[in-house]
């Protein structure tokens with residue numbers, strides 16, 4: 239039997255509640271799959287558990303219940319097969335841009351020669367427009383440039399799954415727009431599978447094949463899976479003229495403003511499934 243690339247089954251995260259014996263359920267019954275090469279964004283209000291899900295997929299946190307399978311195998315702990323890009327860049331400050339990228343490349347392919355590592359790393363720095371800044375340290379780079387290095391580093395190790403936690407959250411709107419287009423370019427070349435958290439509905443439509451919508455926590459659910467079937471390659475300036483753009487945008491905004499609070503008052507019964515409703519608004 240062939241398995242989906244990534245399968246998330248009845249995932250739940252809870253913490254001990256304030257009172258003894260009580261449970262604070264962040265989210266539960268998260269059930270979804272991701273296909274190889276898909277770009278999936280997740281949107282939901284603050285605190286619904288998006289970063290927790292991402293950290294569980296990265297192997298940096300443990301679920302309280304449920305499973306994550308990659309190629310049908312239960313994942314356990316961090317792995318070079320799953321790369322992560324956080325909002326705060328997490329670069330090594332004493333290394334140059336090139337050395338930061340090369341660090342991951344060397345770990346991924348320990349038998350490669352120095353020249354192979356450098357050539358490969360430079361190729362990815364070039365893809366994010368940073369070849370000229372290869373010798374600069376993070377303190378000599380702007381926030382946008384640092385995030386480009388993080389993206390180059392993550393893609394350069396060619397992980398099977400790339401996890402991005404609001405990678406553009408700390409950037410100004412102009413820089414964000416430029417890097418979004420670079421991300422489209424690098425993803426277009428590598429076709430890696432991406433799971434990304436964002437609060438920005440326009441960013442999600444621009445980048446995603448599918449957008450997962452989470453209800454508010456506690457007891458948050460992955461309630462909907464919204465297909466974005468707008469043709470690629472996509473450009474920020476053109477996509478807004480596509481007939482489906484505002485249909486999708488209005489649906490997302492309506493969910494976040496009016497519907498994200500509807501379902502979270504009733505805890506799931508033990509065997510209840512919460513598979514997200516599939517939404518396809520294509521004309």
Ligand SMILES: Nc1ncnc2c1ncn2[C@@H]1O[C@H](COP(=O)(O)OP(=O)(O)OP(=O)(O)O)[C@@H](O)[C@H]1O
Nearest residue numbers: 253262264282283284285286287288289290291455
């Ligand atoms: N160690 C902990 N103990 C208790 N509750 C915790 C702990 N760590 C996280 N939480 C709670 O888990 C919930 C989900 O946190 P998480 O960071 O995953 O949410 P998020 O949807 O990514 O939020 P944001 O959009 O603000 O980043 C929050 O309510 C948070 O307070």
